[in-house]
Amino acid sequence: MHTAVKYICLFTAATVFASSIVLRVDRRPVKTLSQPTPTLHKKSSTPTRTEDTAVRSSDKSDTSTTKNQSHIDDSGHVTNHQHKVDTNPHIAIIVTNKRSGSSFFGELFNQNPNAFYLFEPLQCFTQMALKNEIPSNEFNSLSIKTLKYILTCDFYNIPYLNTWWEAFRNFICWSTPWSSLCKDNKPREVSIETGLDTLVQMCNLSKLVAIKTIRLADIASLREFVEMYNMNVKVLHLVRDPRAVMNSRWYLHSPNYDFLRKKVKDETIDLCQHSVRNMKYVSSQPDWLRGRYKLVRFEDVASFPHECARQIYQFLGVEYPLVLDGWINENTNKDTANPYNTKRNSSGIINKWRNEMDFEQVKKIQSKCSLAMTSLGYNLMNESQFVNIDDYESYLRPEELPFTKLHGIFVKINN
Template sequence: MKHPVTIARLVIGVFVCLTVVFVVKYVGCNPAQYLKLNLDTSTGPSGEEPRPVSKSADHKPETQGPMSALPQHTENNSSNSDPEVKVILLTYMRSGSTLTGEVFNKHPRVFFFYEPLWTVDFSFIRAKEPAFFFHRDIMKHDPKDKTQVRLLKTNIISSILHCDFKHMYTQPLTDPLAYLKSRTLQPFKQCKDSHPGLQGLYGCLPVLRQACTSAKVIAMKVVRLPMELAATFLKADPKVKVIHLVRDPRAVLNSRRPSGISALYPQTARQFCDYVAKDLKDSIPLKQQFPGRVLTVRYEDLAQRPLAFSSRLLTFARLDMPPAMTDYVINMTSSNDVRITEKTFETYRRNASLTAASWRRTVQFDFVQDVDRSCGELYSLAGYLPLDSQSRLRNMNEPYFEDYRQAPIKLWDD
């Protein structure tokens, strides 16, 4: 009979060997793969913890046992049902973009993705969480590397435009806000909820790809994307179109204050207006280089005539306005109930025209003066008018923007 110490050593040796095999097979001997990735930390279908995917390009999650019920990936990512048009709604936080995005989100032939770049700023930059990919190395945040953020944003936008979610930075696929705001992500969410964990997330990607490739139009609402970067997608894919949505900076900056976003005026006003003005100027040569593919719009025009300009947005994307969409736009924007118009991040604006100008009733005049002095170039480009007295500010019949046909930059007419 073997000595108890010998048996114990034998058991320990076997355990160590099995551990080494597990690490080599599933983790690729890369300790960084064990980092907490802030994905779904619940257990998988069979009770196992989420397992990081190997960085090997040939690796695929297990599909035996409980995972076999998941949709399976194929090696060929090409599709004969590539959407006809791919729309990037480029805009800024608190610019009326939620209402504008809903015009696409509610259309039955559109695959809509809500703010996929959100997690770059809030997870990767601010929270310092590493960026995780299924088939690539983890990317850790390096504040000295000026290319990381651009690469991540390019990866996300390109992946959605090509319905290629296998190679996409994964955090946008786990963002609860995207599920809440994107109608076409609901089947993917239901699949993911039924199969939690990293393997479940990967296994449900065919559901997302099917929703994407079967749509006539891909549309996404993005903030934090400069026009100069959007130009790369216009050059790379003839199906890509850009809608550039702007709003009166007095409304934007005033709207940001109740949400807890700190601001130092007039410095913040100048920075914001210079950023938007640069995007507008960058769009001018793009309209010449890509005729019919770049459209500049003002939220005030959409709010003033929601049905006409919603139809114009859909026409730009080569979509019709079905009767149900007509009723939806009317119900969403034309009610006399204005009690909820001041809710922060409210989606349904019960009188879009009143909401667009509601800032004039409460904003302080010295704030308006600061913005007027800081944003002259943006005003001249987009057709906004200064309000140089308290009486003019409060007089709702006093215009604060020019007719879109009179603005120096082409608005609504591509």
């Protein structure tokens, strides 16, 4: 295998997986949260995973149970069938930033027929905070509550349910398994009960639940999923060269709404402080995160998508879907003018920022992001390097940064 391949997806932040731990969780009935806005309180007839069923287990036997499930046929009618509910799914939470290649990366899960993938389920809370419909300081707590209910397939308890559904339904046609809710690639006029029952059904049937969000501020906030709810959570921290991220944001002339929500003055500083805050937390080697965290650079995924995808699934402990190979072949060698398209000329997009920015712009980003770039493995450039470098590996440091090395980087910088 080519020597470059061994450096793919290099930033696995722990080399020793934590032993499986089963903790006692009190059996408590699910309570419907009080809603400050008129919200549907109907309970789904479709069963949901409870906190008990999310407990990690080392048992390799089939942990599924047979339950009645609702299904929507092509005419919109709901029928009931018996299906197996997986009581111990694998969970992947993709934490990233806007314009970091996350739409493309998310397709590595969306294209898996055995996965339940959600694209930006926290978007509505950003909009509500900007409209002063919720206090800005409630954003994080609402986000964590929502993730908890999604990960246990309990969609009917999501806060501000009607508002959440109206925002989320615009994304349902992105997922093939939910095609029954779409017509001509647009959401069908189905009731909220029917839509949520379908989500519950698909969630319960899945072996892997994956959520991608650019709106979660800190990896540290995921701790309670492991320590309080005993979920089989693994964190994929997707990063991209800050120079490429900022170039893409400037090119779109589109505001980063979460940047506006946080009311930070400088968007570049906000981006890099967010990265540094998470990397410092990771480097402190928290016990709950050991064996559950993987840092992935978009540049590596774009250059070696097949190898990266297989390594990611191996990390998650989930069988690799062979159908994904065909999707990668079909969607990584296409040029498109649509910046939101998941079909990309992957190798060409890595150097795109260097063809669109002048060195003064690059220098300003580097001056604000030197610590973030150092911790993530991106080399700073002088003007000569900026003009003459042809290979992205020349400005990426192809080396592993496990917990101990990350900790050493921050100790050295702080001293």
